[in-house]
Amino acid sequence: MSLALQILGHEQYINNNKGKPEFIVLPVKAYQQLIGVIEDYGLGLAMQEAENSKRYNKEMALRFLDDESWI
Numbered sequence: 772m773s774l775a776l777q778i779l780g781h782e783q784y785i786n787n788n789k790g791k792p793e794f795i796v797l798p799v800k801a802y803q804q805l806i807g808v809i810e811d812y813g814l815g816l817a818m819q820e821a822e823n824s825k826r827y828n829k830e831m832a833l834r835f836l837d838d839e840s841w842i
Contacts, residue, residue: 777804778801778804778805778808779797779801779805780801781797781798781801782795782796782797782801783795783796784796
């Protein structure tokens with residue numbers, strides 16, 4: 772079974788007065804799993820971005836962190 776089906780297998784819809792879905796209600800466990808997937812995806816993107824960023828040695832990094840002009 773796919774992760775999406777595991778997470779979104781028990782959702783409920785709340786419709787507006789025109790019968791169109793307006794809200795989705797999820798079990799707490801499904802919501803927590805969904806948030807975990809989103810956080811993992813964001814972490815993966817941040818790691819990819821960091822791999823392409825300039826690298827600093829310890830001395831340069833500490834100097835950069837002490838410099839308040841970039842704030």
